[in-house]
Amino acid sequence: MNKREVPYKIFLTENEMPKAWYNVCADIKCDPLLNPATHEPAKQEELEAVFSSECARQELNRRDDYIEIPAAVRDFYKMYRPSPLVRAYCLEKYLDTPAKIYYKFEGNNTSGSHKLNSAIAQAYYAKEQGLKGLTTETGAGQWGTALAMACGYFGLDLTVYMVRCSYEQKPQRKTLMTTYGANVIASPSETTEAGRRILAASPDYRSGSLGTAISEAVEAAVTSGGERRYSLGSVLNQVVLHQSVIGIESKRAMEKYDEYPDIIIGCAGGGSNLGGLMSEFMRDRLKGKAKPYFIAVEPMSCPSLTKGVFAYDFCDTGKVTPLAKMYTLGSGFVPAPTHAGGLRYHGMSPVISRLYHDGYIDEARAVSQTDVFDAAVRFARVEGILPAPESSHAIKVAIDEALKCKETGKRKTILFGLTGTGYFDLYAYERFLQGSMTDALPTNEALERSESDVPVV
């Protein structure tokens, strides 16, 4: 083998792993969170009631472009990172494309996704602050599992409000979190005021939603007498910061072989994955050093970027959180019960939203559920890995772009994020293979009705 030939998997050494996260908020116009009562920018002390102090500081940090990764977090990263940057030779051959396809695979850890990158950081800062524990919500369960692993590692307690329909459909996910010591409660629950109110209002809400679970988890934290804080796995600036490790590693791995992506593709639900994958590539673009083409992929069933409005809105259904400036479908929007649970969120990270609005993220593309699973199965058969439904949104578009290259004969370099594995999504695969999966799209009426709920700021 020629020394310059790219291997199937590029691993950085421990010494090459990032020692700092990239904070894109230092390089862009970053909209503040607003206090929902006063519509004034949220202050650090307000955020500290909800998040750990360091996380609150990071949330508001517009100054430092790089923030050091604490040694204890770097040590934990070494247990499952660097994640491989894979050259998809088999997929290229299968598609018969001149394109070079790379993917950063974040699924090789027990949480099954990239979520662990931020979970361990948030748990570390809570531990450092002397807190007793954290609270959070989870939908499909990847974030809850990641935070359970992180809290288990640092000896923090954790209460997870799990959307009830997932709680009932995915008992394995609950067991996994319990194995790591978490206390898992089906949401809406009787343990919080928010939960009781929602249950009393309508038994229809019994199956729960992410927005409701967030309301419960935040309430549990702020009423804990200061012993606990709340932790969120996406949307926030701090999460995009922690996830930047994905893109920094990807860039270093590609540089080893003189490669640079022409197209960067990430699925986008709350934005944690795309925000992490783009990181230093976006920095290059902001600094005028390079101009990779960024594509955010979202489900047609929850099209916040492609059909939402760019406005201040609540992050939760119960309207207890600060307002964030983002592309939103309205905090009351209820997406169809599709299988990419991690993408069923009414809003989008303010960072991603701003970059998309200002044209730095070039394109948002909404894809249908059946097309996504078709791509997932084809990918699994040639590349071996069973992808998560969320990740498969990126696969679908990567395949489409590679096939365009086949038409045009252009040898583009494509990088996409393979955020996780689909071991807990086999019911969805079963439905797809049986031909009983549908594409439940929201009507224009439903979208309009929901957006009318967005507050005027």
Added chain:
Amino acid sequence: MNKREVPYKIFLTENEMPKAWYNVCADIKCDPLLNPATHEPAKQEELEAVFSSECARQELNRRDDYIEIPAAVRDFYKMYRPSPLVRAYCLEKYLDTPAKIYYKFEGNNTSGSHKLNSAIAQAYYAKEQGLKGLTTETGAGQWGTALAMACGYFGLDLTVYMVRCSYEQKPQRKTLMTTYGANVIASPSETTEAGRRILAASPDYRSGSLGTAISEAVEAAVTSGGERRYSLGSVLNQVVLHQSVIGIESKRAMEKYDEYPDIIIGCAGGGSNLGGLMSEFMRDRLKGKAKPYFIAVEPMSCPSLTKGVFAYDFCDTGKVTPLAKMYTLGSGFVPAPTHAGGLRYHGMSPVISRLYHDGYIDEARAVSQTDVFDAAVRFARVEGILPAPESSHAIKVAIDEALKCKETGKRKTILFGLTGTGYFDLYAYERFLQGSMTDALPTNEALERSESDVPVV
């Protein structure tokens, strides 16, 4: 970091990956398989009716100590190998032991275990021979998934006879195999003479057993008009050969840091994992170059090495296979329905059996199910990875050995095989965490009754 300091994970480069498997049968007295009718050593042409020609040849090869890994198999290996050799720093710290603990982690592929190493080789040789497909059996589903991935990759058809109780308890495993294109049939089934006979004899056998599923899969292959062959994921010499990639990689990874194991620990059901892990370390021992201490760990519920006899016996319940010289509990032995499905086999690889009988494998240790799960949960919390129940047998003994070092103050180097992940075993974890798991051990009477069935050769 000092250059000689061992990282958390040691990865070989692609160029350092093995280009040949180690065939221990060239270096030991290796007992032949016998034709059950004549008690004569099975000939290649007899085995070729069951296995692909090259696999039959490898099964009988006592001459070549190294056998080249075909380029297509090496390419496939590159998609998920080299697997990491992990230095268990966190476990060492948690145990407060002077021991250095290493484990070779084989779970980072969609089949979730080391089984893929042999599956892809067996599928390749079938493809090369121009066969249409393969048949096999699966219990817990790891082997079936691995062979489904391998056959999907090479475009072979695959019929998997899945033990009915697993088929019903683990529908996700079935879906996973189907995703890779396999046809999965619950065993015993009406599709084979062996299945119909067993179903007619007693409805009690409806839940099935590995031994029965083997009978069905072999029958389906030999009655396919020459278009298909049978494939087995453990026990056989060819499987131990293919799995040697585990140990060869481990040894090379340790050599990079001037390390060599004092103790090597592997779980042993059919023997594929321990046989693979020991490979070149055993070669060193056979050649007098080193003397690592080998421990085979088995479940108390299925104690073939510790309570079985060393004799010729059938590999299946239906008594259609050749006779193998091995430690056996009798081919009619039915282990309690414990959760380490991959270790519930009445016999043991003839290679492992011979090495144990002749004292090269120093010790066999039987451990109880609840002790194993206790070790699994502790391991998961400190090392992050959720281990498979099978793998956790090795974890249990590795922890015990590390704690012995703590008592004696000896700084031993321990290597164990972490064969796979427990994503599909969460029901078992749930039972353990709830305190409702039991240790169902066989009575001496049951063991004696079963062994009386071993043929006198």
